[in-house]
Amino acid sequence: MTAPGVTERLTGFVRALRAQGIPAGPSETVDAAAALEVLGFDDRELVREGLAAALVRRDGQRAVFDAAFDLYFPAGVGVPELAREDRPRDLEQLRDALGAALAEGDQQTLAQLAGLAVDMLGQYGAGSGPGGGFSAHQTLDRLQPQTLITRVLAAMRAGSGAETEEAFTDRLTRDEIRRRVEGFRGQVRTEARRRAAEVRGRERVAKHAIAPAADRVDFLIASRAQLAELRRTVQPLSRKLATRLAARRKRTTRGQIDLRRTLRRSLTTGGVPLRPAYRHRRPGRPEIVLLCDLSGSVAGFANFTMLLVQALRDQFSKIRVFAFVDSTDEVTHLVTTGTADPEHLGARILSEAAVVRWDGHSDYGGALGQFADRWLDAVGPRTSVLVLGDARTNGGDPNLDALRAVRDRARHVFWLNPERRALWSTGDSAALAYAELVEMHECRTVQQLSTLVTRLLPV
Amino acid sequence: MGTGFFSSVDDVSAKLAEAGYLASTAVATTVFLADRLGKPLLVEGPAGVGKTELAKAVAAVSGSRLVRLQCYEGIDEARALYEWNHAKQLLRITAGREETWEDARTDIFGEEFLLRRPLLTAISGTEPTVLLIDETDKADMEVEGLLLEVLGDFQVTVPELGTITATREPFVVLTSNATRELSEALRRRCLFLHIGFPDEELEREIVRLKVPGINAALADSVVRVIAALRAMDLRKLPSVAETIDWARTLLELGSGTLDEQVVRESLGVVLKHQDDIVKAGAGLKLDQVLDAS
Numbered sequence: 196m197t198a199p200g201v202t203e204r205l206t207g208f209v210r211a212l213r214a215q216g217i218p219a220g221p222s223e224t225v226d227a228a229a230a231l232e233v234l235g236f237d238d239r240e241l242v243r244e245g246l247a248a249a250l251v252r253r254d255g256q257r258a259v260f261d262a263a264f265d266l267y268f269p270a271g272v273g274v275p276e277l278a279r280e281d282r283p284r285d286l287e288q289l290r291d292a293l294g295a296a297l298a299e300g301d302q303q304t305l306a307q308l309a310g311l312a313v314d315m316l317g318q319y320g321a322g323s324g325p326g327g328g329f330s331a332h333q334t335l336d337r338l339q340p341q342t343l344i345t346r347v348l349a350a351m352r353a354g355s356g357a358e359t360e361e362a363f364t365d366r367l368t369r370d371e372i373r374r375r376v377e378g379f380r381g382q383v384r385t386e387a388r389r390r391a392a393e394v395r396g397r398e399r400v401a402k403h404a405i406a407p408a409a410d411r412v413d414f415l416i417a418s419r420a421q422l423a424e425l426r427r428t429v430q431p432l433s434r435k436l437a438t439r440l441a442a443r444r445k446r447t448t449r450g451q452i453d454l455r456r457t458l459r460r461s462l463t464t465g466g467v468p469l470r471p472a473y474r475h476r477r478p479g480r481p482e483i484v485l486l487c488d489l490s491g492s493v494a495g496f497a498n499f500t501m502l503l504v505q506a507l508r509d510q511f512s513k514i515r516v517f518a519f520v521d522s523t524d525e526v527t528h529l530v531t532t533g534t535a536d537p538e539h540l541g542a543r544i545l546s547e548a549a550v551v552r553w554d555g556h557s558d559y560g561g562a563l564g565q566f567a568d569r570w571l572d573a574v575g576p577r578t579s580v581l582v583l584g585d586a587r588t589n590g591g592d593p594n595l596d597a598l599r600a601v602r603d604r605a606r607h608v609f610w611l612n613p614e615r616r617a618l619w620s621t622g623d624s625a626a627l628a629y630a631e632l633v634e635m636h637e638c639r640t641v642q643q644l645s646t647l648v649t650r651l652l653p654v
Numbered sequence: 655m656g657t658g659f660f661s662s663v664d665d666v667s668a669k670l671a672e673a674g675y676l677a678s679t680a681v682a683t684t685v686f687l688a689d690r691l692g693k694p695l696l697v698e699g700p701a702g703v704g705k706t707e708l709a710k711a712v713a714a715v716s717g718s719r720l721v722r723l724q725c726y727e728g729i730d731e732a733r734a735l736y737e738w739n740h741a742k743q744l745l746r747i748t749a750g751r752e753e754t755w756e757d758a759r760t761d762i763f764g765e766e767f768l769l770r771r772p773l774l775t776a777i778s779g780t781e782p783t784v785l786l787i788d789e790t791d792k793a794d795m796e797v798e799g800l801l802l803e804v805l806g807d808f809q810v811t812v813p814e815l816g817t818i819t820a821t822r823e824p825f826v827v828l829t830s831n832a833t834r835e836l837s838e839a840l841r842r843r844c845l846f847l848h849i850g851f852p853d854e855e856l857e858r859e860i861v862r863l864k865v866p867g868i869n870a871a872l873a874d875s876v877v878r879v880i881a882a883l884r885a886m887d888l889r890k891l892p893s894v895a896e897t898i899d900w901a902r903t904l905l906e907l908g909s910g911t912l913d914e915q916v917v918r919e920s921l922g923v924v925l926k927h928q929d930d931i932v933k934a935g936a937g938l939k940l941d942q943v944l945d946a947s
Contacts (some may be wrong), residue, residue, distance in 0.1 A: 204780065222842060226691070233690045234663070234683065241663055244683035248845040254698060254832070257848065363875070363913045366939060369883045374885065423887070435835045 201373035205420065208267040211401040212250060214410050215259045216642075219250045226250075233593050244269060255408055255428070262405040265385045266392050270306075282311075286337065290316065294343045297375050298350045304438065305375075309382035312338050317387055331380075332385035338383075340376050347372050353474030375406070408640040413586075414496035414613045422495045425641060426502060433506030439649050440510050444455055445564050454455055479649045480512040481652055482577050484605075486566060489541060489550055490520045490557035496613040497583045500644065504581075507648075513572050524548040559586060559625065560594030567597040574604045579652060582610040586619070586626040593625035598632050611638040656692040657782065657825045659716035660685070674688070675704065675711035676852075676860050684847040686713060694805045694826035696790075696844035701831055702895030703849045706788055709827040714786035718825065722786045725793035731800060733812060736774045738793075739767045772806050776824045783824040786875075790840075791830040798840050802915035805843055839887035851893060854881055860894060863876050865901040875912040876901050879938070886937050888930045896924045 203634050209224050219227075226249035234245045238277040251260050283289040289312060317334035348369055355501050392400040406412075410428065456472035464470075485504055487497035501516060508514060508531065516525055516530045524549045530540065544550065574580060580601060586593075602608045612619065612626055616637045619626035629635060636651075638644050660666045666682040666689075677685070685708070689696040697705045713720035723734055731737075743762040750758060768780065776785035787801065804810060808820035828844060830836060852860065854877050861873045876897065884891050892900075900923045909916045918940050925931045 220842070226693070226845070229691055230687050233687060238663075240679050241683050244680045245687055248684040248687055251848075252838075252841045253846070253848055254848045254850075363911070363917065365879050370882055370885060371878070431832060434833055438834050462742060541699070 211263050215405055216408050217256045223250050239248050259408045264399055266401055267390055294346050297347045305379050306382055312384045313386040313390055329387045329390040331384040334383050338477045340379055344372050391453045417495055426498055429502045429506050431456050436648055437510055481579050482513040483511045483575055483582045484578055485516045486582045488557050489518045493585050493613055494541050500583050501530055518544050518550050520551045521558035522549055523562045523565040524550050556589045558589045558591050560592040563597035564594050567600045574601055576606055578605050580605045580608040585612055585614045586629050587624045593628055602633055608633040612633040613639055655867040656690045660689050669715040670711050673711045673714045678856055687843050692823055694844045696828045697847045698830050698832055699849035700893050702893035705829040709784055709786040718784045720784050721772050721776040724788045725790055729793050729797055733771055734773050735771050737769050739769050742872050753923055769813045774810055777808055777820040778818050780821055785824040785826045787828045790828045791834040798837050801879055804841055861901045864898045868901055868905055883934055892924045900924050
């Protein structure tokens with residue numbers, strides 16, 4: 196049996212994982228305990244991989260797992276001891292040591308320096324009392340590891356003696372160093388979390404300091420890097436949704452008994468209807484119209500949704516995409532042809548389509564009105580309309596009549612709002628007024644979006 | 655419980671290396687756990703990182719026979735588990751015209767007329783076995799249900815013969831490229847391993863092992879360029895298989911070092927989309943002649 200302390204540590208760890216959206220159940224926990232028993236505790240990396248094998252279920256969960264693992268199974272306690280004699284005393288020495296370690300790519304030293312840096316530069320508040328803590332942001336702000344890149348580059352060039360002949364791969368060196376620095380920043384964040392957990396308790400730190408898995412990142416507060424990461428998930432996500440939609444379509448085609456064909460078939464068995472024939476409905480694929488707000492704050496969300504619909508193209512018989520900021524324009528041709536470079540889709544729409552006329556603030560009333568005036572024939576009885584946006588009209592008239600006109604022609608109209616429900620109709624948001632006309636859903640994360648897409652779209 | 659092929663994680667690494675498979679810590683640990691806990695191992699990851707190779711290597715080092723079930727759309731029970739050899743049954747019936755139906759019936763549903771497909775083969779054998787269920791994501795949902803039953807208890811029920819339980823549990827590896835989401839139930843039965851791209855050190859070793867005769871400097875350059883390519887936002891990132899192909903190509907071309915010319919001409923070995931090649935060319939600054947310092 197495993198020691199009682201270990202059991203508690205493990206269950207706490209599993210609880211933290213669940214809170215971060217990794218649904219590890221009791222059977223997984225049992226597996227994890229069995230793994231620990233087989234592997235022992237001698238090698239931390241083995242423990243990490245063993246637990247991951249038992250608790251992680253898919254690739255996207257690994258980053259969350261690693262962050263939580265570093266909290267619950269820390270490499271050590273307190274300040275890491277540098278094995279070397281010359282422990283850096285001040286910021287300059289620390290930067291020198293860091294530069295040398297980066298040039299060599301020495302992971303172990305880098306990890307120790309990260310710990311040291313957090314200890315020297317990251318402390319804030321009253322020492323390590325209850326009010327204080329350790330901040331990765333502060334550490335990195337004072338240390339400025341990115342300014343070392345040039346220095347490290349020079350050191351590496353000098354070291355390799357590449358001055359005589361410029362080798363092709365030397366061009367890559369700068370990027371390599373940049374990746375190493377990025378890795379070091381990650382180590383600093385890990386260290387700061389670990390030290391903070393020592394002061395303030397693991398559970399609290401786990402709850403706030405671990406970045407959520409990509410599909411749970413809020414669209415509105417996602418950073419550029421996170422949005423890029425999200426875009427990479429579009430393809431796998433669309434495949435997943437497509438199979439789900441196809442499976443549903445398959446199930447629903449099993450319709451009523453077709454009496455005529457059953458009788459005809461029964462002639463071969465002497466009039467006994469052994470095998471009933473079913474009437475198959477011809478699978479009608481839905482038409483879809485997207486109406487997307489592309490103004491600054493919600494552009495990331497609309498952009499992602501457009502990419503998703505584009506990837507799901509063959510699930511619909513017809514797709515038309517309209518974008519607006521303060522003026523509406525059809526962008527279907529941009530969305531359906533621009534497969535080569537999805538990341539610039541938003542920029543292309545803004546530059547090539549007439550979506551901004553005045554000041555670049557979204558004008559829902561005007562945009563809906565224009566849509567109803569010029570493109571109402573895009574909406575028919577087989578069409579599902581998805582409106583994407585936060586319904587913040589910037590004080591303008593929401594133009595409910597236009598939305599009503601669209602609703603009356605369409606089969607369904609759904610509004611996906613990337614703001615949390617509690618914020619609807621606060622400030623300049625007309626969300627609740629629109630929500631009275633059409634179904635409005637909170638859609639803040641990829642997870643919510645994928646559930647909504649499969650649930651809402653008629654098959 | 656378990657197959658008992660390995661004695662420790664280091665043992666896994668050492669043995670797999672002998673078979674020409676260099677395993678990362680993650681791979682070695684998970685294989686060892688699968689071996690000890692007797693759980694199937696679900697391996698996911700991009701194409702060409704050695705998921706299928708892993709199963710083959712485990713079979714090779716443990717002296718097991720490798721039973722492979724290649725999944726595809728529309729694969730069914732008859733292809734995965736067993737079916738009756740109808741032709742042979744008919745022949746048997748025609749041959750014994752004189753006998754009663756009772757005799758014939760007990761006869762034609764015997765072991766002799768059973769065609770064992772991979773799953774049943776893997777379970778009913780007595781020798782050590784590695785069962786590879788390749789590209790599980792290609793199979794339909796129904797097959798997953800079948801796998802649940804088979805992998806959960808390592809037993810199969812043939813109505814006419816009764817339940818066949820494994821006397822010796824196979825070491826099971828399932829691979830998936832994640833083209834379809836596998837069911838939660840199946841995932842829960844398995845240990846999960848994601849094989850991603852190896853770190854540079856491991857990849858260098860792999861290149862040197864798989865492409866004998868390559869010099870260390872060239873191997874190093876190749877791995878560095880590949881790492882740079884993977885950091886770019888390409889449609890299809892090069893995987894280990896491509897690294898090895900490229901290293902082989904360069905060796906064939908007789909180039910001792912990498913320069914623009916060589917890279918530009920052979921980039922097609924590594925990248926499989928034209929727009930990726932264009933993008934990589936720009937990213938690696940292939941068009942700028944050595945003007946930057």
